[in-house]
Amino acid sequence: MPLELEGTLDPIDLTRSEMKFPGPVRFEGQATNAGKHILVTGTAQAESVLTCDRCLEEYSMPLTVELLETFYRVDEAPAKEVLDDDARPYGLDDEIDLRESIEQGFLLQLPIKLLCSEECKGLCPQCGADRNKASCQCPPQDDWGLGLLLRDLKE
Ligand SMILES: [Zn+2]
Ligand SMILES: [Zn+2]
Structure with a gap:
């Protein structure tokens, strides 16, 4: 059975900031009935x-994630050894919610450090000015750039 879904996702809390989805999240794929469980494969896409x-x-950063999920109905929980640990239950109403799978997939796509660009100069540690937009008048703190290095290490 082909699946084509479009919906919205709430912001995901990344502790230090949030990942937001201003536009629609699209999923295109297939659901295959494999006896006791349902296999969902496909691709989710969104602009984050x-x-x-x-x-x-x-x-903003476009995200694409390939999903491969196994679902079983809550009342038909299969023997543990039959399915991988990632198998998810779905309710008696036969509705499968892909939201959680898609969110997790997107989270795995994120780099450890979120940077608007590799060359981002960041904020001035002294006056807080955005050094990408304007250079401030603060004297350099040290010639070795240790301040920045140490700050990056702490993150
Ligand atoms: Zn930046
Ligand atoms: Zn400054």
Whole structure:
């Protein structure tokens, strides 16, 4: 059975910032009935809005994730050894909710450091000015860039 879904996702809390989805999240794939369980495969796509770890500006990043999920009905929980640990239950109403799978897939796509660009200069540690937009008048703290290095290490 072909699946084509479109919906919205609530912001996901990343502790230091949020991953937001201003537009629709699309999923295209298939659901295959494999006896006691249902196999869902396909691709989820969305435009996410993230907050740069360095300059705290928002930027957007397209996300694409391949999903392969196994679902079983709550009242037909199969023997543990039959399915992998990732198998998810679905309710008696026969509705399968892909939201959680898609969210997890997107989270796995994120780099450890969220940067609006590799060259992001970040905020001035002294006056807080966004150094991507304007250079401030603060004297350099040290010639070795240790301040930035240490700050990056702490993150
Ligand atoms: Zn940035
Ligand atoms: Zn400054």
